[in-house]
Amino acid sequence: MRKLVATVFNYSLDGLLADEGTEFWKFCFDLPENREPDDPAQLDFLQSAYAHIMGRTAYESISGPMTTATDHPFAPILNAARKVVFSRTLKTADWANTTIAAGDTAEEIDKLRLGGDGYIVVWGGVSFWRSLMRLDLIDELQVSLFPYVAGDGTRLFDGVPKSYRLDLVSSTASSNGIVELQYRRHR
Amino acid sequence: MTKVIAIMSMSLDGYVADANDGVGEVFDWYFSGDVEVPTASASSGMTFRVSPPSAEHLRGLVAEIGAMLTGRRTFEVAGGWDGQHPWDIPAFVATHHVPDGWPRPGSTVQFVTDGIESAVARAKSAAGPKSVGVHGAQTIQQCLDAGLLDELHIDLAAVLLGSGVRLFDHLANTPVVLGDPAVVAGVGVTHLRYPVHSS
Numbered sequence: 001m002r003k004l005v006a007t008v009f010n011y012s013l014d015g016l017l018a019d020e021g022t023e024f025w026k027f028c029f030d031l032p033e034n035r036e037p038d039d040p041a042q043l044d045f046l047q048s049a050y051a052h053i054m055g056r057t058a059y060e061s062i063s064g065p066m067t068t069a070t071d072h073p074f075a076p077i078l079n080a081a082r083k084v085v086f087s088r089t090l091k092t093a094d095w096a097n098t099t100i101a102a103g104d105t106a107e108e109i110d111k112l113r114l115g116g117d118g119y120i121v122v123w124g125g126v127s128f129w130r131s132l133m134r135l136d137l138i139d140e141l142q143v144s145l146f147p148y149v150a151g152d153g154t155r156l157f158d159g160v161p162k163s164y165r166l167d168l169v170s171s172t173a174s175s176n177g178i179v180e181l182q183y184r185r186h187r
Numbered sequence: 188m189t190k191v192i193a194i195m196s197m198s199l200d201g202y203v204a205d206a207n208d209g210v211g212e213v214f215d216w217y218f219s220g221d222v223e224v225p226t227a228s229a230s231s232g233m234t235f236r237v238s239p240p241s242a243e244h245l246r247g248l249v250a251e252i253g254a255m256l257t258g259r260r261t262f263e264v265a266g267g268w269d270g271q272h273p274w275d276i277p278a279f280v281a282t283h284h285v286p287d288g289w290p291r292p293g294s295t296v297q298f299v300t301d302g303i304e305s306a307v308a309r310a311k312s313a314a315g316p317k318s319v320g321v322h323g324a325q326t327i328q329q330c331l332d333a334g335l336l337d338e339l340h341i342d343l344a345a346v347l348l349g350s351g352v353r354l355f356d357h358l359a360n361t362p363v364v365l366g367d368p369a370v371v372a373g374v375g376v377t378h379l380r381y382p383v384h385s386s
Contacts, residue, residue: 013201013355013365014201014354015199015201015353023362024362143199145343147364147366147367147368147381148363148365149331149355149361149363149365150361151355151358151361151363155200157199157347159349160200161347161349162350163212163346163349164349165345166346166347168345168373168375168376168377170372171343171377172370172372173368173370176367177365177366177367177381179368179370179377179379181199181343181377183345
């Protein structure tokens with residue numbers, strides 16, 4: 001069965017996401033590795049995924065830049081990859097290689113997971129992400145922890161199951177004070 | 188210079204205790220390894236059992252801290268450490284009122300009722316050439332707000348609590364940009380040590 005791997009790119013020490021337009025957002029995207037993310041391991045991770053899944057919000061915010069700013073390191077990978085957008089309202093998805101999953105979330109995920117190995121990358125947005133957490137469908141978390149106490153922002157892990165145990169797979173110091181954390185769901 | 192270092196175990200979602208002040212899950216790493224690290228105080232009888240990297244980290248930290256500063260809540264939850272902080276160092280409790288029955292004869296736990304600056308100053312002079320450890324969410328918040336912290340030491344536990352006592356709550360001056368952390372990967376915990384830039 002394929003694993004669901006959730007990526008969290010901009011996470012503050014106080015558990016908040018960098019909302020667009022905030023000081024934290026500016027801090028994150030002033031860093032070159034965020035503006036131009038070209039780490040070969042990261043690109044290989046995206047490239048090797050069986051599929052990329054996202055909610056409508058993330059679909060709308062990612063598909064635009066990826067189809068116009070084609071010099072972004074993610075663009076060739078994501079444009080060619082299998083993508084599924086989870087939405088009950090979206091009627092058509094113009095981004096190449098994208099299908100719409102409009103049914104029950106758990107059943108739609110099962111359809112993607114079954115019948116093979118490898119992994120599926122979970123993008124946002126926050127509400128899609130939280131719905132997967134609530135259903136306890138996420139197998140692995142990759143968090144980029146920034147050296148930053150934001151104070152204001154979206155609390156990523158709001159409404160997750162209580163006492164949600166994880167196994168730490170790795171924690172590595174990266175550049176600019178960022179710590180890359182990798183966890184597996186403890187089952 | 189005597190450094191002031193906040194020391195706290197925290198869940199990945201930012202909680203240091205559950206809603207009932209329970210710390211079982213964020214403190215799991217203290218008791219989930221094979222290497223025994225006894226605390227200095229024989230009377231507390233407490234021995235940590237941690238992974239090898241955590242043991243090295245913990246021994247270094249215990250050796251470095253010469254006095255501990257906490258708030259009233261930490262003091263209460265710890266039962267006043269029976270009058271002797273388990274690291275066998277003087278403990279200072281920042282509080283509005285000295286609790287009944289304290290200070291106790293023979294105890295190294297002292298109380299500071301005239302504010303956080305004074306509490307830090309007293310702990311610093313007791314620590315001598317060593318560092319002051321600051322423990323407890325509210326006390327750390329006060330120190331951070333007052334610009335009194337030199338380092339922020341977080342033991343990031345591999346768990347999501349979902350609710351409870353948040354470490355970085357009620358802060359007056361956010362955002363706070365920290366320096367590059369030293370990172371030690373343990374088992375089920377990441378030890379992170381951030382310099383706090385003076386603003």
